[in-house]
Amino acid sequence: MDIEDTLLMIPGPVKVAPRVLRAMSKPMISHRSPEFGRIYDDCRELLQEFFETKNEIVVMSGSGTCGMDAAVGGLIGSDDRILTITNGKFGERFTEIGNRYGRAISVDFEWGMPFDLERVEAALEEGVKAVAMVHNETSVGIINPAREIGRLARKHDAIFIVDGISSIGGNEFKTDEWGIDIAITGSQKCLAVPPGLAIVSVSERAEEALNESSGGYYADLRAHLKSVRKKPTQTPFTPAVPLFYALQEALHMAEEEGFEARRARIARLAEAVRAAASALGIELFPVLNEYSRYSNTVTAMKIPPEIDDEKLRGGMKKQGVVVSGGQERLKGKIFRIGTMGVCSEGDVLRTIQALELVLAKEGVINAPGEGVAAAAKALDR
Amino acid sequence: MDIEDTLLMIPGPVKVAPRVLRAMSKPMISHRSPEFGRIYDDCRELLQEFFETKNEIVVMSGSGTCGMDAAVGGLIGSDDRILTITNGKFGERFTEIGNRYGRAISVDFEWGMPFDLERVEAALEEGVKAVAMVHNETSVGIINPAREIGRLARKHDAIFIVDGISSIGGNEFKTDEWGIDIAITGSQKCLAVPPGLAIVSVSERAEEALNESSGGYYADLRAHLKSVRKKPTQTPFTPAVPLFYALQEALHMAEEEGFEARRARIARLAEAVRAAASALGIELFPVLNEYSRYSNTVTAMKIPPEIDDEKLRGGMKKQGVVVSGGQERLKGKIFRIGTMGVCSEGDVLRTIQALELVLAKEGVINAPGEGVAAAAKALDR
Numbered sequence: 001m002d003i004e005d006t007l008l009m010i011p012g013p014v015k016v017a018p019r020v021l022r023a024m025s026k027p028m029i030s031h032r033s034p035e036f037g038r039i040y041d042d043c044r045e046l047l048q049e050f051f052e053t054k055n056e057i058v059v060m061s062g063s064g065t066c067g068m069d070a071a072v073g074g075l076i077g078s079d080d081r082i083l084t085i086t087n088g089k090f091g092e093r094f095t096e097i098g099n100r101y102g103r104a105i106s107v108d109f110e111w112g113m114p115f116d117l118e119r120v121e122a123a124l125e126e127g128v129k130a131v132a133m134v135h136n137e138t139s140v141g142i143i144n145p146a147r148e149i150g151r152l153a154r155k156h157d158a159i160f161i162v163d164g165i166s167s168i169g170g171n172e173f174k175t176d177e178w179g180i181d182i183a184i185t186g187s188q189k190c191l192a193v194p195p196g197l198a199i200v201s202v203s204e205r206a207e208e209a210l211n212e213s214s215g216g217y218y219a220d221l222r223a224h225l226k227s228v229r230k231k232p233t234q235t236p237f238t239p240a241v242p243l244f245y246a247l248q249e250a251l252h253m254a255e256e257e258g259f260e261a262r263r264a265r266i267a268r269l270a271e272a273v274r275a276a277a278s279a280l281g282i283e284l285f286p287v288l289n290e291y292s293r294y295s296n297t298v299t300a301m302k303i304p305p306e307i308d309d310e311k312l313r314g315g316m317k318k319q320g321v322v323v324s325g326g327q328e329r330l331k332g333k334i335f336r337i338g339t340m341g342v343c344s345e346g347d348v349l350r351t352i353q354a355l356e357l358v359l360a361k362e363g364v365i366n367a368p369g370e371g372v373a374a375a376a377k378a379l380d381r
Numbered sequence: 382m383d384i385e386d387t388l389l390m391i392p393g394p395v396k397v398a399p400r401v402l403r404a405m406s407k408p409m410i411s412h413r414s415p416e417f418g419r420i421y422d423d424c425r426e427l428l429q430e431f432f433e434t435k436n437e438i439v440v441m442s443g444s445g446t447c448g449m450d451a452a453v454g455g456l457i458g459s460d461d462r463i464l465t466i467t468n469g470k471f472g473e474r475f476t477e478i479g480n481r482y483g484r485a486i487s488v489d490f491e492w493g494m495p496f497d498l499e500r501v502e503a504a505l506e507e508g509v510k511a512v513a514m515v516h517n518e519t520s521v522g523i524i525n526p527a528r529e530i531g532r533l534a535r536k537h538d539a540i541f542i543v544d545g546i547s548s549i550g551g552n553e554f555k556t557d558e559w560g561i562d563i564a565i566t567g568s569q570k571c572l573a574v575p576p577g578l579a580i581v582s583v584s585e586r587a588e589e590a591l592n593e594s595s596g597g598y599y600a601d602l603r604a605h606l607k608s609v610r611k612k613p614t615q616t617p618f619t620p621a622v623p624l625f626y627a628l629q630e631a632l633h634m635a636e637e638e639g640f641e642a643r644r645a646r647i648a649r650l651a652e653a654v655r656a657a658a659s660a661l662g663i664e665l666f667p668v669l670n671e672y673s674r675y676s677n678t679v680t681a682m683k684i685p686p687e688i689d690d691e692k693l694r695g696g697m698k699k700q701g702v703v704v705s706g707g708q709e710r711l712k713g714k715i716f717r718i719g720t721m722g723v724c725s726e727g728d729v730l731r732t733i734q735a736l737e738l739v740l741a742k743e744g745v746i747n748a749p750g751e752g753v754a755a756a757a758k759a760l761d762r
Contacts, residue, residue: 003410013409013622021406024623028394028575029384030703061577062443062599063618069599097598188619194409196442196577196621216597217478218443218450237444238569240577240621241394242405322411 001317009351010324011138011166011298011338013188013195016246020193023249024242031239037232039248040239044228046251047199050191050259051168051183053175055201058224059247061240064165064186066219067198068132069097071161071182073215074222075130075206076102080214083128083158085120085149087113088137089327090163098132101215111330112140112285112300114292121152129209130159136167139327141300141336142286143171143293150179159206165189169259170266170297170340181206187243190266190297192341193250196243200224253342263296269339269348270296272375276352277301279374280365285334297340300326303333306364315358321351345379382698390732391705392519392547392679392719394569394576397627401574404630405623412620418613420629421620425609427632428580431572431640432549432564434556436582439605440628442621445546445567447600448579449513450478452542452563454596455603456511456587457483461595464509464539466501466530468494469518470708471544479513482596492711493521493666493681495673502533510590511540517548520708522681522717523667524552524674531560540587546570550640551647551678551721562587568624571647571678573722574631577624581605634723644677650720650729651677653756657733658682660755661746666715678721681707684714687745696739702732726760 008015029035044057051057060066072094076082080102084094087109098104107123109115115133124131131153135146146162153160161182167173168183169190175183181203188195202221210222223236254262274294277284285300286292303309309325309332316323326334337351352375356368389396410416425438432438441447453475457463461483465475468490479485488504490496496514505512512534516527527543534541542563548554549564550571556564562584569576583606591603604617635643655675658665666681667673684690690706690713697704707715718732733756737749 001416003408003416006408006410008409008411010411013412013619016409018406021408021623024405024575025399025402027384027387027402028389028397028569029387030389030391030705031394031576033703035382035384061621062447063620065618066443066599069597073597100594100598186619188409194405194621194623195412195619196624213481216450216454216600217481218447219597219599237446238394238567238576239444240442240575240624242402242575242623242627243577243621246623322414324411 005320007321007347007350009337009347010322011336012186012340014192014338014341015343016192016194017253017342020246020250020253023245026245028241031241032234034232037234039244040233043244043247043251046255050251050254051175051201052173052177053183053201055175055203056225056228057199057201058221058228060198060200060219060224061196061235061243062198062219063195064184064198065093067184067200068093068163069216069219070200070221071184072097072132073101073219074210075159077211077214078102080129081105083107083123083131085115085133087111087115087140087142087144088134089139090134090137094132094163112142113287114142114289115144117148117291120149124152124156124158128158130161132161134163135173136164136171136295136297138166138298139330140286141295141298143295145291146180147178148291154179159209166297166340169254170263171295172263175201187247190340191247191250191254193246194243196240197247266339267296268379268381269343269345270299272348272378273299273337273339275378276371276375279370280356280359298336298338300334300336303335304364307359307362308332309335311362312358315361316354319354319357321354323351349375386701388702388728388731390718390728391703392717393567393721395573395719395722396724397573397575398634398723401627401631401634404626407626409622412622413615415613418615420625421614424625424628424632427636431632431635432556432582433554433558434564434582436556436584437606437609438580438582439602439609441579441581441600441605442577442616442624443579443600444576445565445579446474448565448581449474449544450597450600451581451602452565453478453513454482454600455591456540458592458595459483462486462509464488464504464512466496466514468492468496468521468523468525469515470520471515471518475513475544493523494668495523495670496525498529498672501530505533505537505539509539511542513542515544516554517552517676517678519547519679520711521667522676522679524676526672527561528559529672535560540590547678547721550635551644552676553644556582568628571721572628572631572635574627575624577621578628647720648677649760649762650724650726651680653729653759654680654718654720656759657752657756660751661737661740679717679719681715681717684716685745688740688743689713690716692743693739696742697735700735700738702735704732730756
């Protein structure tokens with residue numbers, strides 16, 4: 001595989017623009033210098049727009065999980081309870097983290113099934129300090145109802161944590177309007193930066209609710225909040241400097257396009273993928289109810305019974321297009337196409353074409369063409 | 382400040398070679414792919430040589446502190462005790478981490494003063510699960526006696542953790558020979574990679590002693606050990622892919638020079654800095670005994686009484702050379718020059734020259750010249 005000539009269409013890490021890659025090749029600077037502080041402040045300001053929030057923003061050097069860990073670990077100590085709502089791999093991760101530091105009460109739905117709000121509300125009656133959910137469940141391609149759960153959390157006076165890792169900047173995501181106390185994203189998703197940074201917004205209410213000492217030492221929200229108030233603005237531990245260069249460049253790139261315009265473009269790309277799936281007789285994986293929607297950043301589809309995972313994704317990879325399979329219990333059952341960040345219309349068409357050629361070769365469809373035509377039509381709207 | 386024309390002489394992040402910076406601008410790949418697994422394996426193999434160990438190596442996406450957190454958090458739960466030996470900022474960090482998860486018994490020496498082995502042995506009589514120390518205490522420029530403490534730890538059947546963050550690859554550091562169960566380094570020190578990766582070696586004895594569930598969720602050694610045994614080799618959470626590209630390139634660069642040759646070169650550079658200090662009448666900060674040595678990777682010096690920190694470091698920065706000040710209680714009292722990784726003889730001479738010009742301007746010395754001459758003589762040996 002020639003990685004310089006491969007199209008990465010997985011739901012993160014995603015394709016990174018050459019100007020963002022080049023930004024990383026600047027020399028290192030001291031992370032305690034005013035120069036670093038200015039880069040960090042510039043990022044934090046643009047990230048507030050990106051998150052649609054006035055809350056404080058911190059950037060941690062670690063994966064999105066580092067941000068989830070910091071949120072839950074900061075709030076949940078051995079005497080605290082957190083409600084976690086799950087319908088996929090990353091929701092379950094919240095449960096695991098909650099049980100590492102305190103006690104998680106989980107309301108679990110089958111992977112890919114929608115939330116039932118009545119079950120959530122019943123669980124809230126038990127009394128919890130916080131509620132955590134995944135907005136865009138990357139493992140199954142469903143958007144969960146953050147606005148509605150936010151209302152319930154507020155009603156029951158619980159801090160509301162939302163994993164927006166594969167969502168913020170791609171799907172509609174209104175941190176302040178939806179009452180999200182802690183929102184989390186990762187650099188390698190809709191920001192189209194390489195992986196390695198977790199970005200976390202924290203409301204005053206959430207900050208006041210942080211325990212004095214709980215959670216992990218490295219993934220510590222309190223330490224990060226303290227450091228962004230220093231002059232120059234800092235991180236508590238040495239940050240991954242090149243990734244901050246990349247983040248700054250990518251944020252400026254997104255601002256030039258317009259955050260709203262980018263979300264609209266991403267929505268069109270996902271519609272094209274869904275239109276192609278429909279034309280090819282491929283079933284979408286998630287089951288929706290009135291509170292849920294298909295994700296615009298990752299489309300999860302069932303692998304047609306006439307073909308297996310290895311042939312489908314292996315065949316596409318031979319054509320230079322990398323898509324994802326299912327995770328854990330969904331391995332071999334679904335495949336997933338990411339449409340985030342700087343993914344283009346051409347990238348989507350090339351991906352659908354590769355898919356069609358494999359399906360035709362394996363006899364799943366008679367001839368290639370209908371998928372690309374349906375996608376092109378959707379893109380033309 | 383033009384960062385493209387500035388010489389970074391702080392004890393990390395350090396100067397990164399252009400070929401390593403350029404390696405980061407390759408496109409992203411899936412972190413679950415065989416391609417990523419091969420890069421990780423190549424790094425792990427070279428890192429074993431770099432650490433002088435046969436132990437398992439894991440690379441975590443986070444700062445060196447993430448590695449310290451993983452080591453202590455994995456071993457120390459609420460019922461466990463750890464002995465921490467401190468004579469600077471980073472030793473004290475071990476105490477903080479130990480107290481986050483369990484109980485730290487600390488044997489504290491003044492910052493920059495050498496360890497007294499009798500006090501350490503007396504504390505070991507109390508019985509602890511692990512002993513943690515910093516080999517090269519970056520905050521004060523002293524090398525602490527890892528070999529001797531290793532013997533004591535073994536005698537008292539305690540797991541031996543050594544922070545080798547600013548040491549491994551620069552100072553003599555023998556992981557296996559000294560009986561170090563967990564050794565830690567950071568990418569931005571002697572490897573001359575940008576910051577953002579913690580590298581941890583783990584002995585079988587240490588792995589067997591890990592608790593089933595303690596410490597932070599993100600900085601979890603158990604999860605990392607499990608993932609490196611998967612095929613393809615993986616990380617438990619999305620890794621900072623560009624930093625792995627950089628690590629691989631930098632390791633090959635170090636291998637081309639020779640790990641031994643690099644350490645010898647670094648020793649010569651530090652001797653040149655110490656020779657210049659002596660010629661300029663500048664006192665070295667650490668106090669040594671028979672078990673301690675001056676660091677070859679960071680030289681800590683007292684700021685002469687005739688000049689202040691702002692004028693000294695500010696004046697050098699105006700000439701394009703960035704050195705570090707003291708941390709916390711040593712702020713304004715010392716300054717530190719790093720000599721690690723790809724730092725060259727020319728870099729050291731430029732640094733000494735900048736220092737001399739500032740000292741002459743402020744009337745601390747009569748005229749510049751003796752420092753550079755002394756450094757050049759030391760380099761010529």
